[in-house]
Amino acid sequence: MQDSDGKSCVDRMHRIKMHKEVTVKEDGRLLVYYTFAATAAETPAADKGIGKTDKETSL
Amino acid sequence: MRWNPVMAEWVVTATHRQDRTFLPPADYCPLCPTAEGGFPTEVPRSKYDFVVFENKFPSLMKNAGEPAVAGTDLFPIQPSLGICEVVLYSSDHKSTLSDMPVDKLAQLIKIWRDRYEQLGARDEIRYVFIFENKGEAIGVTIHHPHGQIYAFSHMPPRIERELQSEAQHYANTKRCLHCDIIKEERSDGRRVFAENDGFVAVIPFYARYPYETHVYAKQHLPSLADFSEENETQLAQLLHVVLNKFDHLFGFSLPYMMVMHQRPTDGDHSAYPGSHFHIEFYPPNRTAEKLKFLAGCESGAGTFVNDTLPEEKAAELRAVKPNLEDF
Numbered sequence: 001m002q003d004s005d006g007k008s009c010v011d012r013m014h015r016i017k018m019h020k021e022v023t024v025k026e027d028g029r030l031l032v033y034y035t036f037a038a039t040a041a042e043t044p045a046a047d048k049g050i051g052k053t054d055k056e057t058s059l
Numbered sequence: 060m061r062w063n064p065v066m067a068e069w070v071v072t073a074t075h076r077q078d079r080t081f082l083p084p085a086d087y088c089p090l091c092p093t094a095e096g097g098f099p100t101e102v103p104r105s106k107y108d109f110v111v112f113e114n115k116f117p118s119l120m121k122n123a124g125e126p127a128v129a130g131t132d133l134f135p136i137q138p139s140l141g142i143c144e145v146v147l148y149s150s151d152h153k154s155t156l157s158d159m160p161v162d163k164l165a166q167l168i169k170i171w172r173d174r175y176e177q178l179g180a181r182d183e184i185r186y187v188f189i190f191e192n193k194g195e196a197i198g199v200t201i202h203h204p205h206g207q208i209y210a211f212s213h214m215p216p217r218i219e220r221e222l223q224s225e226a227q228h229y230a231n232t233k234r235c236l237h238c239d240i241i242k243e244e245r246s247d248g249r250r251v252f253a254e255n256d257g258f259v260a261v262i263p264f265y266a267r268y269p270y271e272t273h274v275y276a277k278q279h280l281p282s283l284a285d286f287s288e289e290n291e292t293q294l295a296q297l298l299h300v301v302l303n304k305f306d307h308l309f310g311f312s313l314p315y316m317m318v319m320h321q322r323p324t325d326g327d328h329s330a331y332p333g334s335h336f337h338i339e340f341y342p343p344n345r346t347a348e349k350l351k352f353l354a355g356c357e358s359g360a361g362t363f364v365n366d367t368l369p370e371e372k373a374a375e376l377r378a379v380k381p382n383l384e385d386f
Contacts, residue, residue: 016162016165016166018166018169018170018173020173025112029112029113029115030111030112030113030144031101031102031110031111031112031113032110032111032112033104033107033108033109033110034108034109034110034111034166034170034173035108035109036108036166036169
């Protein structure tokens with residue numbers, strides 16, 4: 001199974017990093033945004049640092 | 060929660076859920092992003108990839124109050140302790156899991172894993188139950204693509220029964236019950252309708268619904284927390300195939316219940332040597348027009364009557380060939 005660029009999906013997924021931004025709604029409920037970006041080796045500088053990786057202390 | 064001494068199980072009462080959002084028009088979907096100048100939804104941003112939030116109308120609560128009625132020795136009560144979360148798959152109101160490309164599905168699997176680990180790390184949580192109800196035939200009240208997670212402080216009865224069977228089989232054979240089931244299903248082959256290197260999709264020998272499908276990790280992987288990145292991608296690939304076979308079976312987006320069974324989170328991992336990650340799908344359709352209802356025999360006696368043979372239904376799904384560019 002390959003992508004259009006000829007790279008296997010497995011290889012490509014290995015370079016995907018999950019970013020998590022933990023927030024709390026006005027009524028106190030947890031709300032977490034998840035985004036995914038290529039890891040440092042392939043990521044343009046402008047794309048780095050999306051979200052935060054805070055621990056879910058609000059839980 | 061109220062204890063049913065006859066069936067020896069807890070029943071959750073959540074009267075506030077009577078007022079939950081019911082089939083809102085698409086323009087007022089509470090799970091869409093909040094548009095500039097528009098009404099505020101559950102997600103205050105104008106776009107998102109994936110979002111997880113605590114359910115506004117939870118069946119289980121972190122700070123569950125005392126039940127409205129006092130218990131007795133015969134009828135014990137207990138706070139409905141736990142956490143209910145909603146997982147938004149996409150900001151696109153009309154999309155479904157089967158529309159997702161494999162890499163996006165793999166991202167969702169990472170999120171399921173993260174929620175399993177985060178919620179399971181809490182002392183009071185015994186079981187993290189990840190599921191999706193899809194379609195009005197299942198009773199869905201909001202169409203926006205989303206799943207749910209119930210983090211239970213008690214062991215749900217169907218899970219408890221499965222754990223008992225796993226433990227008994229392990230005590231007798233020193234083997235995982237599910238590994239043996241996979242071995243036998245793959246050896247027989249008639250009920251398997253899709254597989255790749257890591258996962259297999261089967262309508263099990265003992266299916267209760269005509270198109271009931273179990274997706275198993277071929278390796279002995281107790282939970283999402285035991286997945287490698289390759290496992291995540293393999294599962295995403297097979298889910299992509301299974302979901303698209305479902306949608307091409309009758310030519311419409313097939314309703315289903317999707318549930319995940321995996322290792323409990325209430326302590327020592329070695330306490331559950333028989334836990335084996337798998338996903339179970341229960342589509343209600345028995346034909347394009349007819350649904351399987353849980354009627355008297357199923358609801359009152361607990362015995363399912365399947366009007367079909369799993370071998371024949373698996374053959375139907377094997378024959379469905381969705382045109383998937385990435386498979």
